[in-house]
Amino acid sequence: xxxxxxxxxxxxxxxxxxxxxxxxxxxxxxxxxxxxxxxxxxxxxxxxxxxxxxxxxxxxxxxxxxxxxxxxxxxxxxxxxxxxxxxxxxxxxxxxxxxxxxxxxxxxxxxxxxxxxxxxxxxxxxxxxxxxxxxxxxxxxxxxxxxxxxxxxxxxxxxxxxxxxxxxxxxxxxxxxxxxxxxxxxxxxxxxxxxxxxx
Numbered sequence: 001x002x003x004x005x006x007x008x009x010x011x012x013x014x015x016x017x018x019x020x021x022x023x024x025x026x027x028x029x030x031x032x033x034x035x036x037x038x039x040x041x042x043x044x045x046x047x048x049x050x051x052x053x054x055x056x057x058x059x060x061x062x063x064x065x066x067x068x069x070x071x072x073x074x075x076x077x078x079x080x081x082x083x084x085x086x087x088x089x090x091x092x093x094x095x096x097x098x099x100x101x102x103x104x105x106x107x108x109x110x111x112x113x114x115x116x117x118x119x120x121x122x123x124x125x126x127x128x129x130x131x132x133x134x135x136x137x138x139x140x141x142x143x144x145x146x147x148x149x150x151x152x153x154x155x156x157x158x159x160x161x162x163x164x165x166x167x168x169x170x171x172x173x174x175x176x177x178x179x180x181x182x183x184x185x186x187x188x189x190x191x192x193x194x195x196x197x198x199x
Contacts, residue, residue, distance in 0.1 A: 005117035008176055014154035015175030016106040020098060021150045023047050048127075049104045057097040065089035114173045116186070121161060121171060135171045137193040139163045145183035151175065159183045 111127040123133045141164050147157035157179030161171040176182065 005115045008114040010109045010175035011156050012106050012109045015109045016102045018150045019105050020101045048108050053100040057093045061093050135163050140190045143183050143186040145179045
């Protein structure tokens with residue numbers, strides 16, 4: 001391993017699609033809707049600009065729906081008793097919102113890199129503002145690999161680094177190729193670090 005470290009980048013398109021699809025399966029207690037820079041208690045990044053995506057989607061769907069509704073009134077069709085005609089338009093909003101949210105997530109992932117250094121792992125984000133999160137191998141207890149169903153379709157996965165004695169319980173290296181290989185290498189480094197530490 002080079003002294004300056006190994007730099008890994010997440011797969012942008014597949015990672016964006018995966019993160020948006022995976023966000024639908026989270027429990028209500030695990031709120032993942034936020035602005036960039038916000039994280040949950042596990043150190044995982046949340047969906048960026050969710051409310052902006054929703055507002056854009058409502059505008060894109062609502063404008064033609066209202067125009068169509070008014071056009072029906074103008075030609076003399078009585079729609080006053082049928083406001084439910086707008087329900088199909090409301091059902092389209094999540095479909096319109098999906099590519100908008102994928103766009104915002106892809107912008108975030110494009111500006112992220114993971115740096116594996118001899119003594120630590122850094123997560124560097126340069127989306128809107130610059131932030132670096134670092135965890136030392138001395139504080140890591142283990143490395144686990146996960147490949148959610150959506151990511152399996154794209155051939156990517158995550159490596160979770162559990163840390164001890166820090167505010168961040170977990171560091172997640174997301175949406176990378178060959179997560180099994182990285183997990184094995186990081187597990188070896190953590191084991192070696194634990195072996196060298198005095199008892």
